[in-house]
Amino acid sequence: MDIKLIKAxxxxxxxxxxxxxxxxxxxxxxxxxxxxxKLIEMIGACDIAEKSVGxxxxxxxxxCPQNFVLLAIVGDMExxxxxxxxxxxxxxxxxx
Amino acid sequence: MDIKLIKAxxxxxxxxxxxxxxxxxxxxxxxxxxxxxKLIEMIGACDIAEKSVGxxxxxxxxxCPQNFVLLAIVGDMExxxxxxxxxxxxxxxxxx
Amino acid sequence: MDIKLIKAxxxxxxxxxxxxxxxxxxxxxxxxxxxxxKLIEMIGACDIAEKSVGxxxxxxxxxCPQNFVLLAIVGDMExxxxxxxxxxxxxxxxxx
Amino acid sequence: MDIKLIKAxxxxxxxxxxxxxxxxxxxxxxxxxxxxxKLIEMIGACDIAEKSVGxxxxxxxxxCPQNFVLLAIVGDMExxxxxxxxxxxxxxxxxx
Amino acid sequence: MDIKLIKAxxxxxxxxxxxxxxxxxxxxxxxxxxxxxKLIEMIGACDIAEKSVGxxxxxxxxxCPQNFVLLAIVGDMExxxxxxxxxxxxxxxxxx
Amino acid sequence: MDIKLIKAxxxxxxxxxxxxxxxxxxxxxxxxxxxxxKLIEMIGACDIAEKSVGxxxxxxxxxCPQNFVLLAIVGDMExxxxxxxxxxxxxxxxxx
Numbered sequence: 001m002d003i004k005l006i007k008a009x010x011x012x013x014x015x016x017x018x019x020x021x022x023x024x025x026x027x028x029x030x031x032x033x034x035x036x037x038k039l040i041e042m043i044g045a046c047d048i049a050e051k052s053v054g055x056x057x058x059x060x061x062x063x064c065p066q067n068f069v070l071l072a073i074v075g076d077m078e079x080x081x082x083x084x085x086x087x088x089x090x091x092x093x094x095x096x
Numbered sequence: 097m098d099i100k101l102i103k104a105x106x107x108x109x110x111x112x113x114x115x116x117x118x119x120x121x122x123x124x125x126x127x128x129x130x131x132x133x134k135l136i137e138m139i140g141a142c143d144i145a146e147k148s149v150g151x152x153x154x155x156x157x158x159x160c161p162q163n164f165v166l167l168a169i170v171g172d173m174e175x176x177x178x179x180x181x182x183x184x185x186x187x188x189x190x191x192x
Numbered sequence: 193m194d195i196k197l198i199k200a201x202x203x204x205x206x207x208x209x210x211x212x213x214x215x216x217x218x219x220x221x222x223x224x225x226x227x228x229x230k231l232i233e234m235i236g237a238c239d240i241a242e243k244s245v246g247x248x249x250x251x252x253x254x255x256c257p258q259n260f261v262l263l264a265i266v267g268d269m270e271x272x273x274x275x276x277x278x279x280x281x282x283x284x285x286x287x288x
Numbered sequence: 289m290d291i292k293l294i295k296a297x298x299x300x301x302x303x304x305x306x307x308x309x310x311x312x313x314x315x316x317x318x319x320x321x322x323x324x325x326k327l328i329e330m331i332g333a334c335d336i337a338e339k340s341v342g343x344x345x346x347x348x349x350x351x352c353p354q355n356f357v358l359l360a361i362v363g364d365m366e367x368x369x370x371x372x373x374x375x376x377x378x379x380x381x382x383x384x
Numbered sequence: 385m386d387i388k389l390i391k392a393x394x395x396x397x398x399x400x401x402x403x404x405x406x407x408x409x410x411x412x413x414x415x416x417x418x419x420x421x422k423l424i425e426m427i428g429a430c431d432i433a434e435k436s437v438g439x440x441x442x443x444x445x446x447x448c449p450q451n452f453v454l455l456a457i458v459g460d461m462e463x464x465x466x467x468x469x470x471x472x473x474x475x476x477x478x479x480x
Numbered sequence: 481m482d483i484k485l486i487k488a489x490x491x492x493x494x495x496x497x498x499x500x501x502x503x504x505x506x507x508x509x510x511x512x513x514x515x516x517x518k519l520i521e522m523i524g525a526c527d528i529a530e531k532s533v534g535x536x537x538x539x540x541x542x543x544c545p546q547n548f549v550l551l552a553i554v555g556d557m558e559x560x561x562x563x564x565x566x567x568x569x570x571x572x573x574x575x576x
Contacts, residue, residue: 002424003480006431012441013431034147035423039166040098040132047109057108080464084480086126096099135262136194136228142206143198153204192195192276219308231358232290232324238296239301288291288372328516335486335493335518345492384483384564386520387576390527396537397527420520454519468576
């Protein structure tokens with residue numbers, strides 16, 4: 001699972017994510033966290049991120065609306081960082 | 097074959113699964129089990145899970161309705177756990 | 193090439209195969225054999241299976257009708273077993 | 289590159305190839321040769337096969353008409369065998 | 385992540401990129417930089433490139449508009465070079 | 481990156497390329513060069529080939545018009561050979 005954190009993402013970067021998800025650019029966020037991996041991992045990461053405080057979570061889609069290729073976590077820098085840390089810690093998701 | 101168990105899945109996580117399967121969110125389930133692997137493995141896991149007690153089984157689809165990328169098993173925590181254990185034990189499915 | 197045998201497949205399992213092939217569920221079959229591999233292997237396995245006695249053979253499709261992702265062999269337990277054994281023995285299909 | 293030779297292919301096998309190519313089943317052929325590999329290899333194999341005597345060559349398509357996933361060579365047993373031997377020998381196609 | 389720099393790209397090369405992105409050919413650019421890698425890497429590279437001076441950044445799409453298979457960076461030779469150097473240096477994007 | 485050279489390509493081979501690109505068969509060419517590799521490599525090879533003398537360059541598409549799965553270089557035998565040599569030499573394309 002690859003995880004990246006973008007500080008003060010630029011217009012093009014926000015547009016690329018917005019065009020492929022339900023994310024609407026209203027004001028530029030402080031940070032965007034990105035998570036890419038197997039579908040099962042990204043659904044698990046989504047659950048953990050949405051239980052974090054102050055961030056919004058979006059599934060970024062590939063070639064069709066039902067596809068799911070990337071998880072985007074939008075918020076202030078500190079809150080996105082906490083969400084990414086929680087994803088690494090595993091939260092309520094257990095490998096069986 | 098990857099198997100994960102999510103306790104008390106959040107709204108976004110349920111929506112992601114619901115948008116890509118016949119699963120309708122009526123009340124938040126206690127747990128969701130996820131199984132990802134080869135198509136032949138997921139069909140075998142589906143057969144075992146649906147013979148377990150108290151869970152519902154959904155095929156999560158990818159880019160088109162006919163695709164099948166993930167198996168979701170919805171129910172109470174204990175019942176989902178039993179279904180996942182049964183999948184590991186192999187049930188009525190034999191490797192030939 | 194992966195081969196699996198499912199005894200008395202459940203309703204969901206039959207529906208998943210039925211939704212992705214010409215297979216119509218009339219009465220629950222005794223067994224389903226599944227074969228997954230390269231396209232060239234599955235076409236070879238299809239030829240062998242359809243020359244076996246008492247089974248029906250279906251190509252299970254992926255994201256589009258022209259795709260072919262899995263071979264399903266439907267029939268009584270003993271007949272499906274014989275078809276799977278024949279596939280392993282190679283029948284009229286030769287590797288060149 | 290995988291190559292297989294099917295003797296007196298059955299109805300289902302012919303239908304699977306026919307549904308995914310321009311091949312029309314008129315009378316059952318003596319043999320079908322199948323070639324699966326990289327696109328560049330299959331186009332090269334196509335060129336060699338169509339310069340062989342007495343066989344017809346078809347590109348079998350995947351999820352869309354423009355896809356090309358398998359080469360089918362239809363004819364009498366001996367002629368298909370010669371075409372497959374020619375493919376192995378390399379014909380007018382050179383690796384650069 | 386693969387990175388290439390094309391000096392004074394030809395008409396066909398510009399057309400291939402133009403047909404698959406929002407890029408409109410007005411006058412032939414001095415150079416095009418190309419970046420191919422995982423989606424998460426290309427979004428990170430996009431953010432860095434668009435914070436560079438004097439270049440324009442385009443997401444090149446694959447089989448559907450929502451797909452994203454390559455990043456193109458268009459501008460004068462020296463400015464494209466600086467953008468590619470910045471991508472290698474990592475900019476505001478951190479691996480977590 | 482795979483490179484092949486086909487001498488005096490046959491009708492089926494030309495049709496397969498024509499159906500998947502802007503290439504129109506007017507008279508049979510002396511040779512076709514084929515290049516298959518990563519998208520970034522094929523765009524680089526396209527730029528080099530179109531700067532060669534006497535050949536035409538076509539992007540062969542896969543499942544959708546925006547896809548790009550193979551580069552075809554059409555012309556006389558000697559000119560196609562020179563283009564393929566130029567591709568190997570790297571031309572105006574630099575790995576960064």
